[in-house]
Amino acid sequence: MRSCSGYSDPRSYPCAMDSLIAAAGRALAAGDPLGALKHVALRDDPPALALRGIAMAQLGDHALARALLRRAGRGFGTHEAVARARCVVAEAEVALAMRDLGGSPRELATAVHTLEAHADHGNALHARLVAARRLLLIGRLDDAVSALASVDAARLPPSLAAVAELIIAELALRSLRTAAAQAALARAHAAAQLAQVPALLAEVMEARVALDRPAARRLAGGLEQRLRLDEAEALLGSGALVIDACRRGLRVGAEWRPLARRPVLFALARSLAQAWPGDVDRETLIASAFHTRHPDETHRARLRVEVGRLRKLVAPLASIVATARGFALQASAGRDVALLVPPIEGEQASLLALLSDGAAWSTSALSLALGASQRTVQRALAELEASAQVRAIGRARARRWLAPPLTGFTTILLLPAALPIA
Numbered sequence: 008m009r010s011c012s013g014y015s016d017p018r019s020y021p022c023a024m025d026s027l028i029a030a031a032g033r034a035l036a037a038g039d040p041l042g043a044l045k046h047v048a049l050r051d052d053p054p055a056l057a058l059r060g061i062a063m064a065q066l067g068d069h070a071l072a073r074a075l076l077r078r079a080g081r082g083f084g085t086h087e088a089v090a091r092a093r094c095v096v097a098e099a100e101v102a103l104a105m106r107d108l109g110g111s112p113r114e115l116a117t118a119v120h121t122l123e124a125h126a127d128h129g130n131a132l133h134a135r136l137v138a139a140r141r142l143l144l145i146g147r148l149d150d151a152v153s154a155l156a157s158v159d160a161a162r163l164p165p166s167l168a169a170v171a172e173l174i175i176a177e178l179a180l181r182s183l184r185t186a187a188a189q190a191a192l193a194r195a196h197a198a199a200q201l202a203q204v205p206a207l208l209a210e211v212m213e214a215r216v217a218l219d220r221p222a223a224r225r226l227a228g229g230l231e232q233r234l235r236l237d238e239a240e241a242l243l244g245s246g247a248l249v250i251d252a253c254r255r256g257l258r259v260g261a262e263w264r265p266l267a268r269r270p271v272l273f274a275l276a277r278s279l280a281q282a283w284p285g286d287v288d289r290e291t292l293i294a295s296a297f298h299t300r301h302p303d304e305t306h307r308a309r310l311r312v313e314v315g316r317l318r319k320l321v322a323p324l325a326s327i328v329a330t331a332r333g334f335a336l337q338a339s340a341g342r343d344v345a346l347l348v349p350p351i352e353g354e355q356a357s358l359l360a361l362l363s364d365g366a367a368w369s370t371s372a373l374s375l376a377l378g379a380s381q382r383t384v385q386r387a388l389a390e391l392e393a394s395a396q397v398r399a400i401g402r403a404r405a406r407r408w409l410a411p412p413l414t415g416f417t418t419i420l421l422l423p424a425a426l427p428i429a
Contacts, residue, residue: 027046027047027050027055028046028047028054028055028058030043030046031043031044031046031047031055031058031062032058034046035058035061035062035065036166037203037204038065038203038204038205038206038207040061040062040063040065040066041062041066043058043059043061043062044059044062047059047062052082053078053079053080053082053083053087053090054079054090056075056076056078056079056082057075057076057079057080057090057093057094057097059075060072060073060074060075060076060079060094060097060098060101061076061097063075064097064100064101064104065206069101069104069105070105072101073098073101073102073105076094076097076098076101077094077098079094080094080095080098088121088125089121089122089125089127092117092118092121092122092127092130093118093122093127093130095114095115095117095118095134096115096118096122096130096133096134096137099114099115099118099134099137099138099141100137103137103140103141103144104366105366105367105369105407106144106366106367106368106369106372106407107369107372108141108144108145108369108371108372108375108376109369109371109372109375112138112141115134115137115138116138118134119131119134119135119138122134128162129162129164129167132158132159132162132163132167133167135154135155135157135158136155136158136167136170136171136174138154139151139154139155139158139174140170140174142154143174143177143178144372144376145372145375145376146376146377146378146422148178148181148182151174151178152178155171155174155175155178158171164202165198165199165201165202166198166199166202166204166207168194168195168198169195169196169198169199169202169207169211170207172191172192172194172195172198173191173192173195173210173211173214175187175191176188176189176191176192176195176214177214179191180236180419181419181422183236183239183240183243183420184240185218185236185237185240186237188218188236189215189218192211192214192215192218195211195214196208196211196212196215199211217417217419218235218236218237218417219235220235220415220416220417221233221234221235221350221415221416221417222234222235222236222239222350222416222417222418222419222420223239223253223347223348223349223350223420224347224348224349224350225242225345225346225347225348226281226346226348227283227345227346233350233416234347236417236419236420239347239420242345242347243258243347244260245343246259246260246342247259247338247342247343247344247345248280248324248325248336248338248342248343248344248345249344249345249346249347250276250277250280250344250345250346250347251347252273252277252346252347252348252349253347253348253349253420253421254267254420255267255273256273257276257321257324257325259324259325259338259342262324264320264321264324266320271296271297271313272313272316272317272320274295274296275292275295275296275313275314275317276317276321276336277295277346278291278292278295278296279292279327279334279335279336280336280344280345280346281346282335282336283335283336283344283346284335284344285335286330286332286333286334286335287332287333287334287335288332288333289302289307289310289332289333289334290302291333292310292314292333292334293306293307293310296310296313297309297310314327314334323339324338324339325337325338325339325344326339349420349421350413350415350416350418350421351413351421354387355387355390355391356421357377357421357422358373358377358384358387358388358391359391359396359397359410359413359418359421360413360418360421360422361373361376361377361422362397362408362409362410363410363411363412363413363418365412367400367407367408367409368407368408368409369406369407369408370384370385370388370406370408373388373408388408391410396410397409397410398410
C-alpha cells in the first residue's frame with residue numbers, strides 16, 4: 008500500500024478551529040492537497056504546519072512532510088495532547104510511505120491511548136490501521152491480524168474502511184485465499200467510491216488488477232504454464248505434491264515441509280521434481296546442489312547423505328528411490344508432482360518483489376522485512392545495482408533504493424512471511 012492520507016479526518020484536527028484551517032481540513036479529507044495549501048501555505052502556526060505536512064505527504068514530498076509535522080508537534084503546548092498525538096499518527100504514516108520501518112511502535116501506541124482517552128475515535132482507529140500496515144510491510148502477518156482485530160469496522164468512515172479492507176485483502180492474498188481477497192477488494196472499492204478520494208480509488212483498482220496477472224509458473228515435462236493466484240491456490244489445494252520454489256518448501260494439501268533454511272535439500276527436491284516422473288543422474292544433482300562441475304568421490308558420498316536427509320524429511324509425502332543413473336521422486340498414493348516457480352528467478356527475487364512497489368526503501372527497512380542482516384541486503388543490492396536492476400538515491404543514512412515496477416505479473420508469492428494455507 009502506498010497511500011498516505013494523513014489523519015483519518017483532518018477536519019477534526021485543530022484544537023482552535025478557524026475558517027482557513029477548517030477549509031484546509033475539508034480539502035485534505037477530499038484528497039485535494041493543492042486546495043488545502045491555498046489556505047495554509049503561508050501560515051506557520053502549529054495547526055497550519057500540521058495540515059501543510061499532510062498536504063505535502065499527499066503530494067509525495069515525504070521528507071518535507073515529516074519536517075513540517077515534527078515542527079507542528081513541537082509547537083503544541085503540553086495541554087494540547089490530542090493535537091500532538093495526531094501529529095504522531097500522521098508522522099507514522101509518512102514513515103510508512105518513506106519505508107522507514109525501524110522506529111519503535113511505542114510512540115504510536117501511546118498516541119492511540121491518548122486519542123481514545125479524549126474520545127477522538129476516528130483518529131485512534133486510523134492509528135491502529137497505520138500500525139497494522141507497518142506489521143504487514145515487515146512480514147509480521149499474525150501480529151497484523153491481531154492489530155486489525157482491534158479495529159471496529161462499523162465505526163470506520165469510508166476512507167478508513169477502504170484502507171482496512173485493503174489490509175484484509177493483502178493478508179488473504181499472502182495466505183492464498185483469493186476468494187476472500189476478492190470479497191475484501193470489492194468492499195474496499197465500494198468504500199473508496201463513497202469516500203471520493205481519487206488516490207485511494209486508484210490504489211484499490213490497482214490491487215484488483217493484480218489478481219488477474221500471472222503470479223507463478225508451473226514447470227512440467229519441459230513445458231511452462233503461467234498461473235494466476237487463484238490457479239496457484241487450486242494447484243496447492245489439489246492434493247498433488249507441490250515443490251514450491253516461491254516459498255521454498257514442499258506441500259501436499261495442508262502438509263507443509265519448509266526448506267528455506269536448507270538450500271541443498273531444496274535444490275535436490277527441485278531437480279527431482281523437474282525431472283518427474285523420470286530420474287536425475289548423480290552428476291546433475293551434484294551440480295545443482297553443490298555448484299560444482301567436476302564431482303569426485305567426496306561429492307558422491309555427500310550426495311548420498313543429503314538424499315538420505317531429504318528422504319527422511321519428505322516421508323510420508325513422497326519417497327526417493329535410487330535408479331541405475333541416480334535418483335527419482337515418487338509421490339505417495341499415486342499423486343501428481345508439480346514444480347511451482349516464481350515469475351522471476353534468482354536469490355534476490357524477494358528483494359526485487361519488495362522494491363517493485365514503487366516506494367523508496369532504506370536498507371534497514373529491507374533488512375527488517377526480509378529477516379536478513381543489513382550486510383546481506385547491502386551485498387544483494389550491490390549485485391542488483393551492478394546489473395542495473397535497482398538504483399540508489401541519496402547518501403549515507405538518507406540513501407534509499409528504487410526498482411522499476413515488475414509489469415505483467417504480481418509478486419505476492421515472492422513476498423516474505425507468507426502464511427500457510429488454512
